[in-house]
Amino acid sequence: MYSSVTSTSSFETRKKLLIEEMAKFLPSDSIIADEETLRVYECDGLSAYCERPLLTVLPDSVENVQKILKLCHRWGVPVVARGAGTGLSAGATPSPEGILLSLARLNRILRIDPEARTATVQPGVRNLAISQAVEPMGLFYAPDPSSQIACTIGGNLAENAGGAHCLKYGLTVHNVLAFEMLTAEGERVRVGGQGLDNCGFDLLPLIIGSEGLLGVITEITVKLLPSPDAAQVIMAAFDSVEKAGDAVAGVIAKGIIPAALEMMDRYAIQAAEDFVRAGYPTNVEALLLCEIDGVREEVAEYVEQVEDLFRELGAVAVRTSQSDAERALLWKGRKSAFPAVGRISPDYYCMDGVIPRSQLSYVLTRMREMSEEYGLRVANVFHAGDGNLHPLIMFDANVPGEFEKTEEFGGRILELCVAVGGCITGEHGVGLEKIRQMRSQFSDSELEQFHAVKEAFDPGGVLNPGKGVPILRRCQEYRSIGN
Amino acid sequence: MYSSVTSTSSFETRKKLLIEEMAKFLPSDSIIADEETLRVYECDGLSAYCERPLLTVLPDSVENVQKILKLCHRWGVPVVARGAGTGLSAGATPSPEGILLSLARLNRILRIDPEARTATVQPGVRNLAISQAVEPMGLFYAPDPSSQIACTIGGNLAENAGGAHCLKYGLTVHNVLAFEMLTAEGERVRVGGQGLDNCGFDLLPLIIGSEGLLGVITEITVKLLPSPDAAQVIMAAFDSVEKAGDAVAGVIAKGIIPAALEMMDRYAIQAAEDFVRAGYPTNVEALLLCEIDGVREEVAEYVEQVEDLFRELGAVAVRTSQSDAERALLWKGRKSAFPAVGRISPDYYCMDGVIPRSQLSYVLTRMREMSEEYGLRVANVFHAGDGNLHPLIMFDANVPGEFEKTEEFGGRILELCVAVGGCITGEHGVGLEKIRQMRSQFSDSELEQFHAVKEAFDPGGVLNPGKGVPILRRCQEYRSIGN
Numbered sequence: 001m002y003s004s005v006t007s008t009s010s011f012e013t014r015k016k017l018l019i020e021e022m023a024k025f026l027p028s029d030s031i032i033a034d035e036e037t038l039r040v041y042e043c044d045g046l047s048a049y050c051e052r053p054l055l056t057v058l059p060d061s062v063e064n065v066q067k068i069l070k071l072c073h074r075w076g077v078p079v080v081a082r083g084a085g086t087g088l089s090a091g092a093t094p095s096p097e098g099i100l101l102s103l104a105r106l107n108r109i110l111r112i113d114p115e116a117r118t119a120t121v122q123p124g125v126r127n128l129a130i131s132q133a134v135e136p137m138g139l140f141y142a143p144d145p146s147s148q149i150a151c152t153i154g155g156n157l158a159e160n161a162g163g164a165h166c167l168k169y170g171l172t173v174h175n176v177l178a179f180e181m182l183t184a185e186g187e188r189v190r191v192g193g194q195g196l197d198n199c200g201f202d203l204l205p206l207i208i209g210s211e212g213l214l215g216v217i218t219e220i221t222v223k224l225l226p227s228p229d230a231a232q233v234i235m236a237a238f239d240s241v242e243k244a245g246d247a248v249a250g251v252i253a254k255g256i257i258p259a260a261l262e263m264m265d266r267y268a269i270q271a272a273e274d275f276v277r278a279g280y281p282t283n284v285e286a287l288l289l290c291e292i293d294g295v296r297e298e299v300a301e302y303v304e305q306v307e308d309l310f311r312e313l314g315a316v317a318v319r320t321s322q323s324d325a326e327r328a329l330l331w332k333g334r335k336s337a338f339p340a341v342g343r344i345s346p347d348y349y350c351m352d353g354v355i356p357r358s359q360l361s362y363v364l365t366r367m368r369e370m371s372e373e374y375g376l377r378v379a380n381v382f383h384a385g386d387g388n389l390h391p392l393i394m395f396d397a398n399v400p401g402e403f404e405k406t407e408e409f410g411g412r413i414l415e416l417c418v419a420v421g422g423c424i425t426g427e428h429g430v431g432l433e434k435i436r437q438m439r440s441q442f443s444d445s446e447l448e449q450f451h452a453v454k455e456a457f458d459p460g461g462v463l464n465p466g467k468g469v470p471i472l473r474r475c476q477e478y479r480s481i482g483n
Numbered sequence: 484m485y486s487s488v489t490s491t492s493s494f495e496t497r498k499k500l501l502i503e504e505m506a507k508f509l510p511s512d513s514i515i516a517d518e519e520t521l522r523v524y525e526c527d528g529l530s531a532y533c534e535r536p537l538l539t540v541l542p543d544s545v546e547n548v549q550k551i552l553k554l555c556h557r558w559g560v561p562v563v564a565r566g567a568g569t570g571l572s573a574g575a576t577p578s579p580e581g582i583l584l585s586l587a588r589l590n591r592i593l594r595i596d597p598e599a600r601t602a603t604v605q606p607g608v609r610n611l612a613i614s615q616a617v618e619p620m621g622l623f624y625a626p627d628p629s630s631q632i633a634c635t636i637g638g639n640l641a642e643n644a645g646g647a648h649c650l651k652y653g654l655t656v657h658n659v660l661a662f663e664m665l666t667a668e669g670e671r672v673r674v675g676g677q678g679l680d681n682c683g684f685d686l687l688p689l690i691i692g693s694e695g696l697l698g699v700i701t702e703i704t705v706k707l708l709p710s711p712d713a714a715q716v717i718m719a720a721f722d723s724v725e726k727a728g729d730a731v732a733g734v735i736a737k738g739i740i741p742a743a744l745e746m747m748d749r750y751a752i753q754a755a756e757d758f759v760r761a762g763y764p765t766n767v768e769a770l771l772l773c774e775i776d777g778v779r780e781e782v783a784e785y786v787e788q789v790e791d792l793f794r795e796l797g798a799v800a801v802r803t804s805q806s807d808a809e810r811a812l813l814w815k816g817r818k819s820a821f822p823a824v825g826r827i828s829p830d831y832y833c834m835d836g837v838i839p840r841s842q843l844s845y846v847l848t849r850m851r852e853m854s855e856e857y858g859l860r861v862a863n864v865f866h867a868g869d870g871n872l873h874p875l876i877m878f879d880a881n882v883p884g885e886f887e888k889t890e891e892f893g894g895r896i897l898e899l900c901v902a903v904g905g906c907i908t909g910e911h912g913v914g915l916e917k918i919r920q921m922r923s924q925f926s927d928s929e930l931e932q933f934h935a936v937k938e939a940f941d942p943g944g945v946l947n948p949g950k951g952v953p954i955l956r957r958c959q960e961y962r963s964i965g966n
Contacts, residue, residue, distance in 0.1 A: 116841070160685075173685070187928040194839050199908045199917070200925060200952065201697075201933050202643075202656070205688040214684075226738060255709060356677050358599065425682045434682070442683060445670040449940070450684050456939035457932070469683065 032056040044092040053094035060105040070186035083155025086147040089431030123154025139224040142169035160209030162427035164260040167385035181215040184458035212464040214457040228293035236310040237284040237317040244286035245360035260291040261385030268379040275340035278333025345394030352428035353417035388426035515539040527575040536577030543588040553669035566638025569630040572914030600707040606637025622707040625652035643692030645910035647743040650868035664698040667941035695947040697940040714776035719793040720767040720800040727769035728843035743774040744868030751862040758823035761816025820864040828877035835911035836900035871909035
């Protein structure tokens with residue numbers, strides 16, 4: 001048995017045994033065991049956290065995923081499932097004693113039903129590929145994380161991914177109707193359905209966003225939406241972030257629901273403009289991008305209302321896209337903001353917190369104060385409409401101690417989010433990165449409840465161990481209650 | 484210890500011990516122990532299922548609910564929580580060996596925040612009382628079950644209640660931001676928050692609709708919506724249910740989202756018209772009520788579009804409310820349909836299933852065939868827009884065997900819903916009533932997963948035992964896996 005081997009023999013023996021067993025059902029090109037190739041899988045998009053897995057496996061059928069899970073469950077081998085590895089919270093960092101389960105080869109679109117407006121796909125299908133496949137039918141899949149060219153729908157479910165357009169269209173959880181998953185023991189479970197409500201415990205929103213801790217999703221049915229007739233972006237510039245924050249509140253208060261409502265501050269604007277020449281004014285403190293979509297006449301009417309509102313609330317410049325090309329260019333600036341900041345700083349650390357919209361000005365002011373205190377610049381790019389901040393802390397990893405200072409600063413930003421009634425992650429997840437901050441968000445009894453749920457799905461604790469939910473100090477006590 | 488008492492002493496001793504212990508913290512008027520008054524609590528709205536509880540307790544503070552739960556957990560006493568008892572699936576039927584925990588005295592509205600558009604209330608607050616309290620601020624709480632005058636928000640959460648307007652505004656789960664609950668062990672757990680997403684496992688949609696099996700909710704923060712400027716109802720009559728079904732599909736396909744889209748068939752129309760004189764035509768096979776709400780101009784435009792569409796699709800009569808009084812009268816007929824059917828039949832049994840909208844005509848035809856087969860009339864009243872059926876099977880409980888025949892017919896309707904890709908409950912829950920049909924909906928491994936979740940929240944199995952999730956045949960096996 002594997003578990004007895006663990007205590008007596010070497011790392012290499014364990015690896016060898018696993019390869020032998022996997023080779024019984026996986027073709028050799030589905031097992032990656034050499035150290036050089038394994039390096040590719042060391043980290044996800046948050047490269048500060050690296051671990052080499054024992055093995056990476058790339059099954060191309062659900063049956064083989066099932067066999068892998070049954071084996072790992074029996075032997076107590078940790079399993080970290082991974083999509084494209086674009087995650088930003090080290091949620092897909094491998095376990096050094098376990099296998100990395102890449103779902104990249106489960107990449108088929110299985111069915112498209114334009115009448116029911118659904119698509120059923122495998123987890124390794126890229127986010128954008130869904131919209132591309134259904135575009136000829138006048139449909140699209142709404143959630144659009146910035147990494148949508150590369151990221152997979154399976155990873156989107158694991159992290160409950162959002163994107164610029166989630167203000168109007170919701171997060172991944174709002175756009176998935178059903179899925180099939182395998183439990184840690186390899187049992188097939190169907191979750192969700194076509195209806196508005198389903199009987200039985202509603203496991204769908206529990207599992208979406210659970211960061212690979214509760215099961216491995218093998219097939220997904222997503223909602224498709226009719227592509228809007230028309231869309232325009234209003235760009236508005238302000239001489240203070242507070243005014244821009246008030247303008248965000250103003251739009252929402254008017255009852256208008258933009259498709260997207262994004263904000264950038266001075267550093268982010270300048271970096272993006274230098275990088276892609278989106279046509280942003282560079283001598284301002286804050287920029288809003290407000291997209292309105294829908295029926296053509298409706299769009300025209302709301303655009304006028306929003307333009308007027310922005311001017312009333314002190315915008316120093318307002319410009320609206322007059323063509324799809326112009327709209328695409330305005331968005332290009334925003335979507336390139338992260339790499340653009342990468343050009344003006346040796347390194348940057350992207351945070352992800354959520355605050356009530358009403359706390360926007362206060363939090364931005366406090367962040368500016370902390371920025372001075374730490375001597376680290378911060379560029380802000382965020383989904384203002386739903387209070388999801390993405391502060392980019394700029395630092396230089398070659399300066400000794402600067403990464404640690406950055407991490408501390410980042411931690412304090414997250415604690416500030418919690419203090420004002422918000423939350424330590426908007427759409428990037430907890431992963432390894434924010435595991436400590438979970439303690440500032442939740443009480444011991446709440447964390448105990450999370451552990452009990454984890455155990456209900458994965459009694460052996462093999463799925464993505466150490467992520468998402470911190471180990472309890474009272475773990476020993478908890479176990480005696482749970483059993 | 485209670486558990487040792489159970490095996491050796493009588494029912495009465497058990498009851499006496501519980502009263503003694505409860506009296507240490509509850510005032511005497513909060514403990515109901517006499518058989519006569521206990522009869523009030525024997526059943527919920529589905530009176531075919533009756534049980535007398537050992538005791539009913541009516542705590543007026545969260546602290547006392549906590550003490551009750553801790554005591555019951557320690558002693559292994561079943562606890563059935565109850566709101567107003569308007570539920571229709573025997574979800575609040577008492578346990579004869581346990582206590583009925585009425586939350587009726589936790590009935591305070593704690594906070595209203597018109598700017599954040601939220602209200603924080605105790606579970607015993609009536610659904611309609613929330614909208615009434617916030618009406619002066621131009622706000623309302625959207626979910627509107629037919630029982631909204633009487634039913635409580637706590638019960639709404641337990642059953643994930645819907646209502647005529649959930650087509651546009653969603654079910655209870657879509658209108659609750661956060662809540663506090665007590666676990667079976669009496670631990671306080673906060674769930675949800677103000678943001679679009681929250682970190683940690685998303686327990687909110689898991690617990691909403693879990694029928695009192697996972698915890699006792701003690702405080703709820705609901706979303707409020709701005710009251711629409713205008714609302715009009717279009718009534719359209721058809722000479723076949725199929726045509727009415729196609730008209731429902733036509734509205735949805737056009738991309739219009741009515742606030743409500745309800746359908747009634749011949750029996751229901753006639754019964755309602757005889758009862759409240761709503762002005763329905765009585766010589767037709769089906770009636771649609773389609774409500775459009777929103778900004779005044781928008782409403783006018785959509786009303787015209789829907790009227791045209793209904794005529795195109797074969798409506799034999801179309802009429803639109805021209806005043807709020809007329810609108811209220813048209814709704815009064817629909818909302819009185821259940822009691823109206825009660826006038827034309829000694830008894831009726833209200834079913835609750837969900838089907839994909841595309842299956843509407845097929846399911847209605849099959850139901851008509853089964854109606855003939857069983858010799859039992861069926862009136863159909865339902866939320867057509869979201870495929871939620873409410874067939875009312877008419878029967879006479881005084882005719883021996885007729886209730887059993889009705890139950891069998893009802894069961895077959897639910898199995899039909901599952902067969903066409905739907906679900907055995909739309910908004911009334913599983914309770915005791917549909918526990919057998921859960922087996923036609925879910926596989927053993929899915930039911931096992933539900934049991935594991937139940938155990939994660941309520942390891943002693945004291946909360947609402949026997950409801951919602953059927954006991955597994957493989958229960959013994961399951962336990963050895965789960966522990």
